Amino acid sequence: MDTAALLIIEVLNGIASLALACAGLAIIFGMMRVINFAHGEFMMLGAYTTVVCTKTLGINIWISMLIISPIVVGIIGIIVERTFIRFFYGRMIDTLIATWGLSLLLIGIVTAIFGNIIEGVSAPMGSFEVGIYNVAQYRMVLIGIVILLFIGIFLVLTRTKLGLIARGTMQNPAQASVLGISTQRVYMVTFALGAALTGLAGGLLAPISQVIPTAGAAYVAQTFITVITGGTGAVTGTLVASGVFGTVRQLLSYEFTPVLGGVGLLIVAVVLLRLLPQGITGKIFRRSL
Amino acid sequence: MTVLGVNLRNWETWGTILVGIAMVVLLFAGPHIFDLFLLFKVTLFVAMAILALSMGFIWGYGGILCFGQSAFYGLGAYTYAIAVGNIGESTAPFLLAIVVPGAFAALLGYFVFYGRLSDVYLAVVTLAVTLILYNFMRSTAGEEYVIGAQRLMGFNGISSIQPINWPGDGSAWLLPDEIFHLAMFCLIACYFGLKLLNRSHFGRVAVAIRENELRAELLGYDVRLHKLQTFTIGGAMAGLAGCLGVNFNSFVNPDVFALNFAAEIIMWTLIGGLGTLVGPMIGCIGLLMLKFEIGQQQITNTYLIFGGIIMLFVLLVPAGLLPTARQLGERYLPMLRADGAGDGRGREAAQ
Amino acid sequence: MTDAATETTSGTATGQTAGAVPILETHGLTMRFGGVVAVDDVDFSMAEGELRCLIGPNGAGKSTFFKCLTHQYKASAGRVRFRGTDITGSHTYQIARRGIGIKTQVPSVFDGLSVHENIWVAARRHHGRREANRIVDEILERLRLEGHARRVVGQLAHGERQRVELGTVLTGEPELILLDEPTAGMTHEEVNQTTDLIREINRTTSLIVVEHDMQFIKAIAERVTVFHQGAILIEDTMANLEKNQQVRDIYLGKQHAA
Numbered sequence: 001m002d003t004a005a006l007l008i009i010e011v012l013n014g015i016a017s018l019a020l021a022c023a024g025l026a027i028i029f030g031m032m033r034v035i036n037f038a039h040g041e042f043m044m045l046g047a048y049t050t051v052v053c054t055k056t057l058g059i060n061i062w063i064s065m066l067i068i069s070p071i072v073v074g075i076i077g078i079i080v081e082r083t084f085i086r087f088f089y090g091r092m093i094d095t096l097i098a099t100w101g102l103s104l105l106l107i108g109i110v111t112a113i114f115g116n117i118i119e120g121v122s123a124p125m126g127s128f129e130v131g132i133y134n135v136a137q138y139r140m141v142l143i144g145i146v147i148l149l150f151i152g153i154f155l156v157l158t159r160t161k162l163g164l165i166a167r168g169t170m171q172n173p174a175q176a177s178v179l180g181i182s183t184q185r186v187y188m189v190t191f192a193l194g195a196a197l198t199g200l201a202g203g204l205l206a207p208i209s210q211v212i213p214t215a216g217a218a219y220v221a222q223t224f225i226t227v228i229t230g231g232t233g234a235v236t237g238t239l240v241a242s243g244v245f246g247t248v249r250q251l252l253s254y255e256f257t258p259v260l261g262g263v264g265l266l267i268v269a270v271v272l273l274r275l276l277p278q279g280i281t282g283k284i285f286r287r288s289l
Numbered sequence: 290m291t292v293l294g295v296n297l298r299n300w301e302t303w304g305t306i307l308v309g310i311a312m313v314v315l316l317f318a319g320p321h322i323f324d325l326f327l328l329f330k331v332t333l334f335v336a337m338a339i340l341a342l343s344m345g346f347i348w349g350y351g352g353i354l355c356f357g358q359s360a361f362y363g364l365g366a367y368t369y370a371i372a373v374g375n376i377g378e379s380t381a382p383f384l385l386a387i388v389v390p391g392a393f394a395a396l397l398g399y400f401v402f403y404g405r406l407s408d409v410y411l412a413v414v415t416l417a418v419t420l421i422l423y424n425f426m427r428s429t430a431g432e433e434y435v436i437g438a439q440r441l442m443g444f445n446g447i448s449s450i451q452p453i454n455w456p457g458d459g460s461a462w463l464l465p466d467e468i469f470h471l472a473m474f475c476l477i478a479c480y481f482g483l484k485l486l487n488r489s490h491f492g493r494v495a496v497a498i499r500e501n502e503l504r505a506e507l508l509g510y511d512v513r514l515h516k517l518q519t520f521t522i523g524g525a526m527a528g529l530a531g532c533l534g535v536n537f538n539s540f541v542n543p544d545v546f547a548l549n550f551a552a553e554i555i556m557w558t559l560i561g562g563l564g565t566l567v568g569p570m571i572g573c574i575g576l577l578m579l580k581f582e583i584g585q586q587q588i589t590n591t592y593l594i595f596g597g598i599i600m601l602f603v604l605l606v607p608a609g610l611l612p613t614a615r616q617l618g619e620r621y622l623p624m625l626r627a628d629g630a631g632d633g634r635g636r637e638a639a640q
Numbered sequence: 641m642t643d644a645a646t647e648t649t650s651g652t653a654t655g656q657t658a659g660a661v662p663i664l665e666t667h668g669l670t671m672r673f674g675g676v677v678a679v680d681d682v683d684f685s686m687a688e689g690e691l692r693c694l695i696g697p698n699g700a701g702k703s704t705f706f707k708c709l710t711h712q713y714k715a716s717a718g719r720v721r722f723r724g725t726d727i728t729g730s731h732t733y734q735i736a737r738r739g740i741g742i743k744t745q746v747p748s749v750f751d752g753l754s755v756h757e758n759i760w761v762a763a764r765r766h767h768g769r770r771e772a773n774r775i776v777d778e779i780l781e782r783l784r785l786e787g788h789a790r791r792v793v794g795q796l797a798h799g800e801r802q803r804v805e806l807g808t809v810l811t812g813e814p815e816l817i818l819l820d821e822p823t824a825g826m827t828h829e830e831v832n833q834t835t836d837l838i839r840e841i842n843r844t845t846s847l848i849v850v851e852h853d854m855q856f857i858k859a860i861a862e863r864v865t866v867f868h869q870g871a872i873l874i875e876d877t878m879a880n881l882e883k884n885q886q887v888r889d890i891y892l893g894k895q896h897a898a
Contacts, residue, residue, distance in 0.1 A: 101596045
């Protein structure tokens, strides 16, 4: 019984961290079709922001994770978008190489400032007991935060003017600009929003992952595969794909080894895409967001 | 701008001859101008150039964006290491290192092309397969992971791999300069082999399919089969590169399946110029040299400089080195225009 | 490649001996997209050597019908027979090899290749290198494209691209050619030339032509099939159709009014 409860928590936690890591990419790649190879590095920046704010500046960890990390990475997103990314819109493959360069540069900058290692932060709050097991309360809170986050993203994209304009612009930039929308600004804001979400993810995952300059590499492949498998409905698709992948990965990791969990995720992705070439939302949840 | 474009035929012909001469000169002069350390390095570059060629072929000509070309390289490397560890004589391992990745590419290609899956799918699947191999290989450190007499060694990698020997005599190992010769010979063979292939019916259909799959089908070409063949050739060639790559330092580890290496191959091709054969080789050797150079400067930060250079490059030379050089050449050296549209001054200057 | 050649030859032989077999037949051909029935239970038949026009308002299912015939779409139901052979499940390339050529509505050409290369790739599938070169020159001349031979197709005007596409199709010497709006985007003069060209092609080849240009239809048509809402509404000569009130209402009337 305890084991089952623990397993459920583990699975939910796996889904939550994957969905969290993918959220920003669902916007930047899923909606904007910008292949951001520096996605992992944006997360890494979020994690560093949280670590520095908490450890060096002594700011409350919740404020660091939930507010400062997204703002800092969002601002970095705006700077990068204005000075660099915007030259590559519509050139998907060039974006790949451009953001690859960016990812290396960001790793380089962070290494230059903080060196190869930095003292990490530990998870706030204690743990509670599930039978004989100890479970960190933070992991439970994280699940809640991710649920709220996705509800928030969904509401912003469907219910607000900003969201509608952004979605319209991504679908038909020419038409949007005819209607008097500054597509440049929409792209900038959307990119910044995606970057901020990614920074938030980095911040929230900082206490439960290793914070090193090259930490981003671990996320790039998994997040891209998840968002692509999700299909055209970027947000819904990412959520569903995270659900499937997170479950598979966590169960396999529990039963066998984490390596097999990672392999299982990739195999499921291959099979899923074979069955649903347009991604999950291309077939099943059509007309979803 | 086109690959088969007649406008470029002069360029093509002269370029090919020039590249051929350069490669043959390097083949013979290499061991005399490089010291031993450098010779090892150049051998690795040559192996990587073959890998770059394979990518340039399947992507630039076949229109197949494979995100896991490194998987075939790695398979070639591991196949050689495992086979030579078991057999002890390198002829069969050498051939297996070409056949196994080729067969794997054929299998993967069958799955993708005959399933009528989208281009994005191919990129994702090849990347996923590469990472599966990465994860798997890293976890094979235990003694239970043995193929024949050869342990897989997990993340430590297989070291002291027996080098290639003269066919038939397992103890007559090739010396470093002989391995260099072999690698260089393979590169020349691959380059001219692909040149011929691209000029052949097969190669032209590959380009036609890249341009418009539907029209190719409507003309009666079996697009699936054709793409499968292109992909298989690329996989086999990458396997050959992997086999030569392990011979550079008798070592292979799972990093050959890592994401960074997979991405780098794509970067070589883009930086050198998509749709050419020389471009990817130039991009490959250029980036590798840059990496080595920066790596040797102990004080500076490799990531910072490397990343910065790539960002500047993609802003300034978005079309890639070779196509940009062509454009500049055609603008400023009118006599090189194949259609003879160059102005009088250009002609005089040429005479 | 040799297989395909023999296949085509033997196909011709059967066709000649069994002259009564229609060159193309469909039985209950149906194509559904979700809830929409784009092609609805179509029984279509045409004889060897015929030049058939398909007309009907936009969205009547003509292009979808073509795509089902060439297996670009997998039909939801029904059979397609070519010279009596069932080709329903055949792949697009196999259908092409059997001798059905198609010019699509939006010109489908190899944009990055030159005019010469476009037609060469088509010709080389059927012939050896030298013969292919000869045929390319012949086709270029026939379609008055010699002047453009070295130009990249992507840079040509719409009408010229149409001709390039037609050139690639003709190169295979198909026994049946499907032409989807062959005069779209052409100048008046080009339309006249195309009219002549189609008559000339029809001397050796069966043709199905989808068109909206009524003048053009009148100039070439023998029998006309009218599509309406995915189904065949009526099939008759052009002269009779013009008198038919139902046809005038749904199609010709609108055209005339416009």
